[in-house]
Amino acid sequence: MAAQGKADDGPRPASSTTPPSSTAANPETGPVPTLASGAPSVGASVRDTIVGLTNPVAARGVGIMLGGSAVLLAHDLAFTVLQIVVAVALFGSAALDVRYVFSGRRRWGRQRNRAYVMVRAILTLGFLGLMGAIAYLTDAREGLGLALAVELFAFYALARAVLVILSSIRRRAEHRAIRAAGGVITGAIAVLAIVSPLGAVEGVLVAAAVGSLVLGALLIAWGLKYVENPDRTTIDPYSTTVAEVLWDWIRTSDIGRETRAELADGLYFEGEDRLSKLGAWWVMLVLSVAIATYAVLADSTAVVIGAMLVAPLMVPILGLAGALVNGWSRRAGQSVLMVGLGTAAAVLLSYGLAAWAPVAVGFDTNTQIVSRVNPTALDMLIAVAAGAAGAFATVNTRVSSGIAGVAIAVALVPPLAVVGISLANDRVGEAAGALLLFLTNFVAIVVAAALVFVLTGFARQKVLRRNPWGVVATVAPYVALGAVILVPLAFSSQGALSSSAQSREVQQVVDAWLGDGSDLLVQSITVDGSDVTVLLVGPGEAPDAAELQTALVDELKRPLALRVGVTPVDVTSLPTATPESWRSNDGS
Structure with a gap:
């Protein structure tokens, strides 16, 4: 460092x-x-x-x-x-x-x-x-x-987690917040273990x-x-x-008071130019939300990346992590307020822009929406790594230029844009999924950045030495919230993995059913609960569908309904032809 x-x-x-x-x-x-x-x-x-x-x-x-x-x-x-x-x-x-x-x-x-x-x-x-x-x-x-x-x-x-949570609420025990957070974390992990x-x-x-x-x-x-x-x-x-x-x-990684003050100046809206900082932050937020909203409506990945680059929400989130480990309660409150106001403003602005945009949104085909309404545990892992990288780039000036890459790696404004677009089209389920993705990124960044700030010396040694449990108590609620969020993410991940595994098994059975000499190609395979849809394309006739259903039932070991669709391809083959001038020269 x-x-x-x-x-x-x-x-x-x-x-x-x-x-x-x-x-x-x-x-x-x-x-x-x-x-x-x-x-x-x-x-x-x-x-x-x-x-x-x-x-x-x-x-x-x-x-x-x-x-x-x-x-x-x-x-x-x-x-x-x-x-x-x-x-x-x-x-x-x-x-x-x-x-x-x-x-x-x-x-x-x-x-x-x-x-x-x-x-x-x-x-x-x-x-x-x-x-x-x-x-x-x-x-x-x-x-x-x-x-x-x-x-x-x-x-x-x-059962133990429930008892710990209840006892921490009823009694005025020491470190109540830590005990309650520990109970929530244990309960969330226990639920995951019961399910999978x-x-x-x-x-x-x-x-x-x-x-x-x-x-x-x-x-x-x-x-x-x-x-x-x-x-x-x-x-x-x-x-x-x-x-x-x-x-x-x-202890030996402490960056010192002066360097800490310089870094804090970039994370918090303080000083004589406070209003100028706030104004610039809001301008960039509005512009990034507008770019992200129109990029999602146009289904443009390149423009969404541009919105990620100019989005300023990463700054108050990193500021919140820094305030938690340094015991800056006022700065922590200001950072939470900025994140909350920025989130509400982003959703409202994207809602208004989407309501007036003359574009028909395809929620089933728009890749920018589909990729953000069903978050999984992988999204949390990405956010953890991005939060750690962002905190390290903040402290270490030699890699501070990498903060732009961190902004691309973890999307903060695009999910909020998807929330507003979904609400404008009365798609509450999609809005909830996109909001869950934003909360996942927010919590993961805060926790990972707080840990990195401690290891890189940004946290004040006096606070860590005199009141370590206080620092743990301020970070514990965010860890507990992350554990709670992990439960629906794990369900989504399990469903995605199960669907992917079943699709691979069905693909193998379909390939064996068609045989090596078949001219038919598999266009798509869809497994939706007990319904399997296989779409084929090519010339010729498909084998008996009943044989495929029997093979699938034996392979997946559960009742299945099958639908096979074949798109015929009419192939006309003609022998090699020569130009008329060639035939005249040859006398033919």
Whole structure:
């Protein structure tokens, strides 16, 4: 980061006095290798990198990144290992309960009635046997036993979440907001696990893998910085914990008061030129909404991208994230107000423009509308990455030009334009879907940007040190809202994935039904619940449709109604003809 050097506690060693491979003394662990200075050669760079990775913290980061990469790259293996881990954990829990029943001793946990513990052990072993039977009688890769375990645990977690939410509302307990947000998040995840247990497990695995990659990268970066300048910190890399390393990274990444004030000047409408900033912001918002509305009506992707570039809504959203982690309550309120007013103005303006536009909107064929009325979990992942990139580009001046790319990556104004257009045409369902996409982007950007602002030193150290729970309490409602939004997104994703998988299965059956020598081509396949529509085009007659229906029912294993449409193609073939002048010259 550009300003990290300002926050170093100790002076950096001078390049003129540091040899290419020097060591620094550590009073507890002895000499610590340091990196070469100056402009080293390729060999020296490789050697310095290897030296840096020998740092215990960096080596730990490498191991964590390798583990996360293995989960991402070996999906089936990770899923199988997880099932084994769950089975071993259940067996270990039952074994400890049996040991406690007969010995009366346990290493951790409260003392409980032995009869209750014995019943729990029997139930655990019985459930473990059920998992094994399911894995033996079916394909173990389907994870039916694991799905059953996840569903049972999800029901328990949902009940606990409800109790936590109710207790946080009724009692004046400490950190009520955090407890309530935690209950909402747990309940949302439990609902997802009940509806799609294996999907929830895969989501947790992917999230853990990505988190491991990020954590490993931070540990490696800290280790390299320590080897470069051991005096920058007082913690010992050989005995420190991951939490201590993360806090030290945040502490030494502080960008300073002056730089923070400069960045805040671009995120908030303050100062003597406050009214000028507000006026320019509203002008750009109105223009971007107008561009986006007409671009959606014209179904023009290029013009929609132009609207994304000039849309100013990203600024107050990033400002809200910065205010949350710095404890700026007034600025946070102003940012929320700007986002709310901007959202309402965008919807109203697009509604008015669409109502007067002499254009017939095709909600089933307009790609700009169709792509924004059915958001999925992928849209939230895109917004998370875009929010992180936007926050990093805000803090790091070397990549600040990339904020335009962030504006393109996550659409804020176009979904609002779709909301207004849909309401103008009495399409409430489409309007709700587009509004859900905007809320998804808004929440994901706030949460991701808040985390990046903390890691990049934009958050004030005094606030993080004195009132960390206060910072967590201000961010927790947005995380809870994101978890709630994730529930309908997961349903949409599951429906889209299921429809796509069924379409592929139907495609394979149709190809086998037509055969290799058929002149008919598949124009489209539509699976709508129990109705399957297959449209073919080409010369000749299609095979018996009843055979296709039987094959589809056997493949999908459920009742199906079939409709086959064939568009005939009349092909006329003539032999090769020659010009009349050629025939005259040849005497023919």
